[in-house]
Structure formats: structure tokens, C-alpha cells
Amino acid sequence: MILVTGANGALGRLVADELASRDEAVDVVLGTRSPRSTAERRVDFDDPASLDFTGVDTLLLISAGYGEDDTVIARHGAAISAAEKAGVRHLVYTSLSGDGDHLTYALAHRWTERRLRRGPLAWTILRNGLYAEFLADIAAAGPDGTIAAPLGEGRLAAVARADLAAVAARVTAEPELHAGQVYELVGEHALGGAELAAAIGGSYEPGSLGATREAVIAAGQALPYQVPMLLSTYSAVAGGFLDGSGIENNALRGLLGREPRSALDAYRAAVRSHVK
Numbered sequence: 001m002i003l004v005t006g007a008n009g010a011l012g013r014l015v016a017d018e019l020a021s022r023d024e025a026v027d028v029v030l031g032t033r034s035p036r037s038t039a040e041r042r043v044d045f046d047d048p049a050s051l052d053f054t055g056v057d058t059l060l061l062i063s064a065g066y067g068e069d070d071t072v073i074a075r076h077g078a079a080i081s082a083a084e085k086a087g088v089r090h091l092v093y094t095s096l097s098g099d100g101d102h103l104t105y106a107l108a109h110r111w112t113e114r115r116l117r118r119g120p121l122a123w124t125i126l127r128n129g130l131y132a133e134f135l136a137d138i139a140a141a142g143p144d145g146t147i148a149a150p151l152g153e154g155r156l157a158a159v160a161r162a163d164l165a166a167v168a169a170r171v172t173a174e175p176e177l178h179a180g181q182v183y184e185l186v187g188e189h190a191l192g193g194a195e196l197a198a199a200i201g202g203s204y205e206p207g208s209l210g211a212t213r214e215a216v217i218a219a220g221q222a223l224p225y226q227v228p229m230l231l232s233t234y235s236a237v238a239g240g241f242l243d244g245s246g247i248e249n250n251a252l253r254g255l256l257g258r259e260p261r262s263a264l265d266a267y268r269a270a271v272r273s274h275v276k
């Protein structure tokens with residue numbers, strides 16, 4: 001049996017759809033903090049009582065990365081320990097691409113990877129690049145159509161979230177073929193601010209990191225830990241660290257078995273859905 005955590009998150013829902021549409025039937029349980037049907041099981045990394053993985057052969061651990069490092073590390077550590085205790089055979093973890101080490105949120109991902117390497121379970125690590133849809137959040141245009149995100153001349157090798165879900169489903173359905181593998185999964189065409197703006201009929205006038213930090217704090221909607229998370233993302237893109245050139249073996253196309261979706265199309269669609 002496969003159990004997918006975070007099944008009601010955006011990635012988890014897509015993975016569940018992918019698993020359901022496979023030709024050969026797979027036995028899947030959807031783990032979520034808020035079950036909505038009998039097909040779903042309550043799994044909350046913050047609640048040890050909900051972490052019973054008895055009968056699970058393969059666990060797809062979708063990272064629960066919104067939090068301070070100690071919170072995220074405690075969540076992932078609890079989930080892995082529970083999997084070990086229950087005799088889960090293989091754990092697939094959604095991590096962060098290897099070029100993301102300058103991002104503040106890389107630490108909890110690398111901690112989790114190390115925890116798996118040092119533990120007894122068979123594992124596969126999916127080092128996901130940043131989502132094209134995430135770009136629609138962090139590089140949205142203002143009311144006048146201007147994208148002011150401080151990406152500088154940097155570019156992001158963004159990936160359509162649906163492609164990462166397709167890879168996660170494939171690996172999770174046949175885990176023995178992928179044991180001990182660390183897969184880098186980034187976009188093949190890196191997107192810059194000017195290209196994003198052209199795609200939505202706007203203009204690109206990047207701000208400075210300092211002005212952006214002040215604006216984010218002044219808007220009052222970000223929790224304290226989220227400010228450095230966001231700023232480190234801008235800084236890493238602007239510094240040229242996330243354009244895909246630092247990734248030696250991009251496994252995306254091979255594991256998809258087809259051409260990756262257009263990240264620009266995924267960005268455009270996400271911007272449109274935000275506007276609705």
C-alpha cells in the first residue's frame with residue numbers, strides 16, 4: 001500500500017490524480033490533516049497519534065515546509081521515525097533542487113535527506129526545483145502590470161508543478177526501481193523577469209532587495225520567518241544560482257518520459273487563476 005502525505009495540498013492532489021490514472025491499479029491511501037472522506041486518513045506530523053503507518057509499504061513524504069527550521073525538522077523527523085517503527089519499506093521524499101542551498105528553507109530539506117541516508121529505510125529523494133506556479137506568487141504584477149520582484153537579470157529554472165507530481169507518482173508506484181537515487185528535477189528553460197512580464201502583457205521593473213523587504217514587512221501579511229524565506233529566493237534567483245546551469249543531471253525529462261510542460265504556460269495560467 002502507498003500512503004501520500006499532504007494529499008490535500010496542491011502537489012499532493014496532483015500526485016493522487018496521477019496515481020489514480022495509472023494503467024495498473026495501485027492501492028493508495030491519502031494522508032491529510034483534514035480528511036474529507038473515508039478514502040483519506042488523518043496524518044498530521046505535529047500530532048504523533050496520527051502517525052500510524054501500519055500496513056504502508058511505500059510512503060510519499062511531501063515536505064511540510066512552511067515553518068521555522070525547528071518546526072519543519074521536527075515534522076519530518078517524526079514522520080520518518082513513525083515510518084521506521086511501522087515497517088514501511090520505502091520512503092520517497094520531496095526535497096529541494098541541489099542548486100537551492102542558498103535558500104533559507106534548504107536547511108530543513110538537507111536535514112531530512114541526511115536523516116534518511118542515516119536511517120534503515122530504502123529511500124528516493126526527489127529534489128524538486130521551484131514551481132512555475134510559485135513564480136506567480138512571488139513575481140506577480142501590480143495593478144499597473146509592472147512586475148517589481150527583485151530578480152535582477154537572474155533566471156529561474158522553474159518547473160510546472162504537474163510535472164513534479166507526475167514524477168513523484170511514477171517513482172512512488174515503482175519505488176524499487178529508484179532506491180537510493182537522488183533525482184534533480186528542474187526546468188529546462190529558465191525564466192527571467194522580462195520574459196514573465198511579456199507573457200502577461202506587463203513590464204519588468206525590478207526593485208531592490210531592501211525596498212522589497214521593507215514593502216513585505218509593511219504589508220504586514222508575512223510571518224517573521226517568511227520574510228527571509230522570500231528574500232533569499234529573490235536573492236538566489238538574482239545571483240544566478242537557480243537558472244539550472246548548476247545542475248549536472250536533470251532527471252526531469254527522463255522520468256517524465258516526455259517533454260516537460262512549458263513553465264511559462266504554467267506561470268501564465270497561475271497568474272490568471274489568481275486574478276479570478
Ligand SMILES: NC(=O)c1ccc[n+]([C@@H]2O[C@H](COP(=O)([O-])OP(=O)(O)OC[C@H]3O[C@@H](n4cnc5c(N)ncnc54)[C@H](OP(=O)(O)O)[C@@H]3O)[C@@H](O)[C@H]2O)c1
Binds near residue numbers: 007008011044131
Ligand atoms: N518547489 C516549490 O516551488 C515549492 C514552493 C512552495 C512549497 N514547496 C514545498 O513543497 C510542499 C508541497 O507543495 P504544495 O504546492 O503542495 O504546497 P501546499 O499546497 O501549500 O501544500 C502543503 C501541504 O503540506 C501539508 N502539511 C502542512 N503541514 C503539515 C503537517 N503538520 N503535517 C502533515 N502535512 C502537512 C498539508 O497537506 P494537507 O492539507 O493534506 O494536510 C498542506 O496542504 C510544500 O509543503 C513545501 O514544503 C515547494
